[in-house]
Amino acid sequence: MKKLLVLLLLATFAQAQTKDEQQIRSLYDAALTEGKAYDWLNHLSNQIGGRLSGSVQAEQAVKYTKEELEKLGLDRVWLQPVMVPKWVRGTPEYAFIETKPGLTNNVPVCALGGSVATPAGGIKAGVVEVKGIEELEQLGRKNIEGKIVFFNRPMEATQINTFKAYGGCVDQRYSGAMEAAKFGAAAVIVRSMNLRLDDLPHTGSMSYGDLPVSERIPAAAISTNGAEFLSTTLKLQPDIKFYLKQNCKQLEDVQSYNVIGEVRGTEEPEKIMVVGGHLDSWDLGDGSHDDGAGCVQSMEVLRLFKETGYKPKKTLRVVLFMNEENGLRGGTEYAAQAAKKKEKHVFALESDAGGFSPRGFNFDAPQGFMEIVESWKPLLEPYLLHQFVSGGGGADIGPLRGEGVILAGLMPDSQRYFDHHHAENDTFEHVNKRELELGAAAMASLVYLYDNYGDEPTAVDNGK
Numbered sequence: 001m002k003k004l005l006v007l008l009l010l011a012t013f014a015q016a017q018t019k020d021e022q023q024i025r026s027l028y029d030a031a032l033t034e035g036k037a038y039d040w041l042n043h044l045s046n047q048i049g050g051r052l053s054g055s056v057q058a059e060q061a062v063k064y065t066k067e068e069l070e071k072l073g074l075d076r077v078w079l080q081p082v083m084v085p086k087w088v089r090g091t092p093e094y095a096f097i098e099t100k101p102g103l104t105n106n107v108p109v110c111a112l113g114g115s116v117a118t119p120a121g122g123i124k125a126g127v128v129e130v131k132g133i134e135e136l137e138q139l140g141r142k143n144i145e146g147k148i149v150f151f152n153r154p155m156e157a158t159q160i161n162t163f164k165a166y167g168g169c170v171d172q173r174y175s176g177a178m179e180a181a182k183f184g185a186a187a188v189i190v191r192s193m194n195l196r197l198d199d200l201p202h203t204g205s206m207s208y209g210d211l212p213v214s215e216r217i218p219a220a221a222i223s224t225n226g227a228e229f230l231s232t233t234l235k236l237q238p239d240i241k242f243y244l245k246q247n248c249k250q251l252e253d254v255q256s257y258n259v260i261g262e263v264r265g266t267e268e269p270e271k272i273m274v275v276g277g278h279l280d281s282w283d284l285g286d287g288s289h290d291d292g293a294g295c296v297q298s299m300e301v302l303r304l305f306k307e308t309g310y311k312p313k314k315t316l317r318v319v320l321f322m323n324e325e326n327g328l329r330g331g332t333e334y335a336a337q338a339a340k341k342k343e344k345h346v347f348a349l350e351s352d353a354g355g356f357s358p359r360g361f362n363f364d365a366p367q368g369f370m371e372i373v374e375s376w377k378p379l380l381e382p383y384l385l386h387q388f389v390s391g392g393g394g395a396d397i398g399p400l401r402g403e404g405v406i407l408a409g410l411m412p413d414s415q416r417y418f419d420h421h422h423a424e425n426d427t428f429e430h431v432n433k434r435e436l437e438l439g440a441a442a443m444a445s446l447v448y449l450y451d452n453y454g455d456e457p458t459a460v461d462n463g464k
């Protein structure tokens with residue numbers, strides 16, 4: 001009797017499931033049972049590979065994703081032209097530590113994106129280890145001139161959000177060469193932005209600021225194990241020499257594209273929502289996590305809507321941005337064109353933090369909107385989406401920032417991301433199919449909720 005009552009209660013509860021609960025459930029069901037994101041990523045990663053801006057692979061990715069979007073039966077698919085920088089690595093880099101003439105130990109290095117090459121014969125010089133840019137000032141020119149500056153501040157292990165640890169270190173990589181050059185350094189070596197100790201160097205963007213071409217010095221990343229080894233060796237023997245040879249080159253800008261697909265809104269087509277990731281990647285791996293995952297998840301949002309029969313009220317665009325990694329030209333051009341055409345963007349969601357288990361979202365939004373988000377929590381928590389954080393967004397959608405635009409970012413678990421970020425092991429086998437699919441469904445659910453309740457002053461009815 002009691003059992004019957006429970007069953008009856010359950011049945012009633014099931015009937016009382018709101019239309020929002022049902023829609024979100026069906027988005028997840030479709031993503032997890034007949035998702036396309038993983039197949040798309042497989043192709044991008046294994047058939048095309050690393051997609052550095054201006055490379056043949058980047059152009060192949062433009063063509064492939066456009067064709068796949070065309071298969072989805074969207075209202076419109078197009079390419080938005082954008083000029084992008086073309087930097088090439090050339091033959092692989094080479095470095096060693098010389099403790100005595102003829103006694104050397106090789107260490108894994110890679111050029112930072114945008115760096116100049118070494119002279120053809122390489123650079124051999126003494127090393128000065130620092131923990132940060134501010135130390136350069138204290139050391140002064142007399143200790144730095146002619147030397148290789150070794151930036152060795154590690155990512156802070158105690159940070160739970162590894163993006164914070166990254167943020168606390170990345171100035172060494174981005175500005176290290178520019179700053180060290182001012183003191184006459186011969187080159188810079190930067191400890192890879194990686195929390196674990198391994199043998200893979202991690203590349204990433206760097207800038208010379210307005211330093212004249214003649215004063216630019218080569219910049220390379222060294223693996224974390226290499227950094228530990230170099231640091232220990234320096235303590236034992238401060239007069240060691242470091243040899244670096246790299247062959248990279250900055251070429252002329254080339255034409256590339258943002259790939260865009262659109263479903264026109266049924267009720268408020270003038271309001272535009274964007275989901276996106278960046279199609280370019282670094283060249284060492286195949287860019288599966290950064291940011292192949294974000295691209296295929298964004299494509300999947302539109303496919304899931306089609307699949308479940310949901311027609312967005314506002315116009316929904318997927319934008320696969322070109323050149324996030326070493327220029328942000330795609331994101332900048334997209335926002336410039338939107339402004340020029342007086343398009344009304346209301347919402348943009350980016351996935352660019354890896355294809356790991358989604359934990360929630362961050363928002364660059366006014367407090368009033370965060371209160372609306374609060375009311376969505378009960379709908380999202382069953383899917384283990386717990387974190388709804390104020391402050392965030394994404395690099396590519398950043399240029400869309402402005403009054404009345406909500407920017408959001410998917411927040412996956414961040415613990416393993418920097419094991420792979422910008423390194424040779426950012427590859428397809430490190431993406432878990434299910435985690436990738438959960439991310440796509442999470443994004444689709446958020447877009448659905450925004451589409452229905454995002455610009456209402458009062459929040460969704462939770463029966464409270």
Ligand SMILES: [Zn+2]
Binds near residue numbers: 278290291324352
């Ligand atoms: Zn990225």
